Amino acid sequence: MPPGLSAGRDGAFTFESPPAAGHDLAVAGGTGGAWRPGVRGIRALPPPRRWSVIARVRTACLWGLEAFPVDCEVDVGPGLPGFVLVGLPDASVREVRDRVWPALRNTGLHPPDRKVTVNLAPAGRRKEGASADLAVALGALAATEQVPLARLAHAAAFGEVALDGTVRDVRGTLGLAEAVCRAGARALLCAAGSAPEAALVRDLAVHPVERLEDAVRWLRGEDLPRASPAPADPAEAEAPDLADVRGQVVARRALEITAAGAHHLLLVGPPGAGKSMLAERLPGLLPPLDERESLDVTRLHSAAGLRAPGLGLLRRRPFRAPHHSLSRAGLIGGGNPPRPGELSLAHHGVLFLDELAQYPRHLLDALREPLETGAVWLARAGVSVRWPARALVIAAMNPCPCGWLGHPRRGCRCTPAQHSAFAARVSGPVLDRLDLQIEVPALTGEELDRTLPGETSAAVRSRLLAARERQRARGVLNSALPPARLREECALGAAARKLTRDAVDRGGFSARGIARALRVARTIADLAGEAAVSETALAEALQYRAYEARRSGAA
Numbered sequence: 001m002p003p004g005l006s007a008g009r010d011g012a013f014t015f016e017s018p019p020a021a022g023h024d025l026a027v028a029g030g031t032g033g034a035w036r037p038g039v040r041g042i043r044a045l046p047p048p049r050r051w052s053v054i055a056r057v058r059t060a061c062l063w064g065l066e067a068f069p070v071d072c073e074v075d076v077g078p079g080l081p082g083f084v085l086v087g088l089p090d091a092s093v094r095e096v097r098d099r100v101w102p103a104l105r106n107t108g109l110h111p112p113d114r115k116v117t118v119n120l121a122p123a124g125r126r127k128e129g130a131s132a133d134l135a136v137a138l139g140a141l142a143a144t145e146q147v148p149l150a151r152l153a154h155a156a157a158f159g160e161v162a163l164d165g166t167v168r169d170v171r172g173t174l175g176l177a178e179a180v181c182r183a184g185a186r187a188l189l190c191a192a193g194s195a196p197e198a199a200l201v202r203d204l205a206v207h208p209v210e211r212l213e214d215a216v217r218w219l220r221g222e223d224l225p226r227a228s229p230a231p232a233d234p235a236e237a238e239a240p241d242l243a244d245v246r247g248q249v250v251a252r253r254a255l256e257i258t259a260a261g262a263h264h265l266l267l268v269g270p271p272g273a274g275k276s277m278l279a280e281r282l283p284g285l286l287p288p289l290d291e292r293e294s295l296d297v298t299r300l301h302s303a304a305g306l307r308a309p310g311l312g313l314l315r316r317r318p319f320r321a322p323h324h325s326l327s328r329a330g331l332i333g334g335g336n337p338p339r340p341g342e343l344s345l346a347h348h349g350v351l352f353l354d355e356l357a358q359y360p361r362h363l364l365d366a367l368r369e370p371l372e373t374g375a376v377w378l379a380r381a382g383v384s385v386r387w388p389a390r391a392l393v394i395a396a397m398n399p400c401p402c403g404w405l406g407h408p409r410r411g412c413r414c415t416p417a418q419h420s421a422f423a424a425r426v427s428g429p430v431l432d433r434l435d436l437q438i439e440v441p442a443l444t445g446e447e448l449d450r451t452l453p454g455e456t457s458a459a460v461r462s463r464l465l466a467a468r469e470r471q472r473a474r475g476v477l478n479s480a481l482p483p484a485r486l487r488e489e490c491a492l493g494a495a496a497r498k499l500t501r502d503a504v505d506r507g508g509f510s511a512r513g514i515a516r517a518l519r520v521a522r523t524i525a526d527l528a529g530e531a532a533v534s535e536t537a538l539a540e541a542l543q544y545r546a547y548e549a550r551r552s553g554a555a
């Protein structure tokens with residue numbers, strides 16, 4: 001600490017030594033804002049009681065999806081009235097003074113009339129949004145000794161400040177509250193609307209503030225009510241049920257396997273066969289989000305601005321169904337400040353890619369790495385971000401350009417050249433990552449009439465949860481079984497081993513295709529409650545890759 005500087009008990013830093021003569025007068029005014037010494041009519045401010053006062057208020061900021069703790073340091077010192085903001089603010093942060101100073105005036109408080117320097121530390125991290133407004137306001141009040149800082153020593157504050165002194169909700173409240181808690185805060189002042197969301201952080205006493213005055217009253221020693229956490233969203237609200245799907249025994253079975261082992265799924269079939277209907281029922285089959293997943297998804301959706309502030313934890317798995325005309329940034333994420341793509345928004349949930357063949361090839365290829373690693377890495381303008389992207393992909397496509405290949409009544413009119421051009425639209429590596437590839441035939445009127453309603457989602461889910469429990473005991477979902485453990489967890493008998501050899505030699509399977517089929521076979525065995533992967537389970541798994549094998553055989 002520099003000589004003469006001492007830390008007060010209230011967290012404010014003050015210079016004890018009096019200012020040197022000649023420096024204790026701040027001069028303001030003059031025509032046109034220019035300062036000219038000796039001009040008549042300039043107003044000399046009373047000498048500051050202290051040379052310089054620094055107030056430090058804990059807050060948090062966002063950059064993209066990421067919330068991080070920020071120390072807001074406000075220094076009010078001698079010099080021309082002015083305002084300097086440092087710490088890599090973006091445009092919305094830079095406007096803080098234009099919001100906060102009028103708000104202080106309109107609340108009956110005094111904005112500092114000396115030189116103000118605000119530092120948002122860490123200075124090296126970019127910041128966006130208006131979450132630091134409240135901290136800047138409280139820092140300015142403390143540095144001008146209008147409020148004591150004692151209570152802020154273990155507290156934090158964030159929120160946007162309106163011109164009339166109202167404190168507004170900010171995007172990403174959950175993440176911001178976690179960030180200040182990580183930084184050691186035990187109490188938090190934030191907008192009343194988002195307080196129930198902030199209160200989801202257990203170790204934080206959250207005090208809602210409607211207006212700036214509330215925060216001032218609290219700092220002056222009055223008590224504010226403590227917000228209680230928002231109730232969680234109902235888990236099973238209105239999810240479409242699998243019982244609505246008629247027939248489609250194979251597709252239903254594939255959906256169950258997909259949900260049980262978190263394998264990616266491709267549905268190929270003519271328009272109207274019910275591909276979208278099947279896909280929409282996948283989130284309802286998956287088990288509800290557990291505590292940690294729920295926090296991850298809620299934080300992410302809150303930071304992306306997809307949820308109204310103040311809501312509780314999300315329990316339902318997200319289902320994202322983007323249109324194929326979206327951009328790369330829309331799918332993977334990007335921009336400045338970086339915004340998450342649909343893949344990250346589907347984290348812990350389902351990403352449905354309808355009309356897969358209509359997606360530009362570069363877009364699908366961009367999915368390959370995130371699907372493998374479960375994360376998106378973006379490097380933009382010197383800042384790299386990593387977002388979670390562990391989504392279950394379910395894709396659907398027509399069997400041919402006209403859509404009617406294999407339809408019982410309508411004939412396909414495509415030429416062989418059109419067929420091969422169509423097949424080439426989805427690259428091999430992308431197809432390879434879709435573990436189950438199912439043909440969904442169109443049903444005839446008679447078939448529709450004959451079939452009884454299928455099992456309900458609840459019945460399927462009870463089987464599926466048992467299979468998930470077996471995977472939990474192994475510590476990893478089957479779709480994520482590392483190659484090193486594949487041999488151990490999917491030990492094959494002689495007959496099953498012969499089956500894999502035949503699949504490679506005659507079925508056109510690659511080594512990677514076999515490995516993926518093995519993981520699916522593990523899930524089939526788990527659904528059946530079998531310890532070992534039987535020949536039957538493996539045969540079923542191999543059959544689900546027949547589309548790709550046939551395509552590569554035809555190519």
Ligand SMILES: [Zn+2]
Binds near residue numbers: 401402403405413414
């Ligand atoms: Zn066709």
